[in-house]
Amino acid sequence: MPYCRDCGTKMPDDALFCPNCGRPVEEKTSASLSLKEITVRYIIIGLIGGFLSITISSLLNTNLYFIPAFLSSILIIYMYRIRDFKDSLLAAFSIYLFYDGILGGFILGYSFISNVPYEMVWLPKLWEVILYASSPISAFVAAYIGVKITPEKKKAPVVLPPKGGKPQGGVIYSYDQLSSEVKI
Numbered sequence: 001m002p003y004c005r006d007c008g009t010k011m012p013d014d015a016l017f018c019p020n021c022g023r024p025v026e027e028k029t030s031a032s033l034s035l036k037e038i039t040v041r042y043i044i045i046g047l048i049g050g051f052l053s054i055t056i057s058s059l060l061n062t063n064l065y066f067i068p069a070f071l072s073s074i075l076i077i078y079m080y081r082i083r084d085f086k087d088s089l090l091a092a093f094s095i096y097l098f099y100d101g102i103l104g105g106f107i108l109g110y111s112f113i114s115n116v117p118y119e120m121v122w123l124p125k126l127w128e129v130i131l132y133a134s135s136p137i138s139a140f141v142a143a144y145i146g147v148k149i150t151p152e153k154k155k156a157p158v159v160l161p162p163k164g165g166k167p168q169g170g171v172i173y174s175y176d177q178l179s180s181e182v183k184i
């Protein structure tokens with residue numbers, strides 16, 4: 001159970017604000033996670049993003065270069081509400097790597113099972129060479145776009161004293177996330 005960093009009050013795990021002083025709970029960045037948590041987190045992100053990329057690339061029977069990994073990186077960063085650029089870079093790199101690994105596993109695995117040598121008959125054009133070589137840069141771009149489109153966490157509501165009246169001391173007892181209604 002987490003504690004408020006301002007007043008030390010015990011808070012529920014899913015609390016967005018301290019129930020005592022209203023301080024917003026900081027979102028978990030990789031800086032606040034242990035090595036084990038980071039590893040598990042980015043393996044899961046990489047796996048989900050990798051399989052999402054495979055799904056996108058199999059929808060169209062054509063070579064999409066880095067586009068599947070690019071699109072799923074942005075989507076996963078948005079879904080995970082990653083607001084920290086370092087974290088979103090880690091997420092994008094994990095997804096790109098897992099996509100490559102899963103895709104390679106499928107292609108080579110198929111070749112292994114069917115006992116047919118894998119050969120690539122492909123004379124690339126110059127723009128294809130450039131597209132392939134610039135693929136890692138697109139991971140940075142995806143990480144940047146992902147962070148930009150991810151909405152900020154809701155701010156703690158500001159409760160103003162009634163006009164003309166004395167400011168009243170108050171405690172926010174609950175913050176109803178669904179209705180955005182403040183109960184005091």
Ligand SMILES: [Zn+2]
Pocket residue numbers: 004005006007008009018019020021022023
């Ligand atoms: Zn507090």
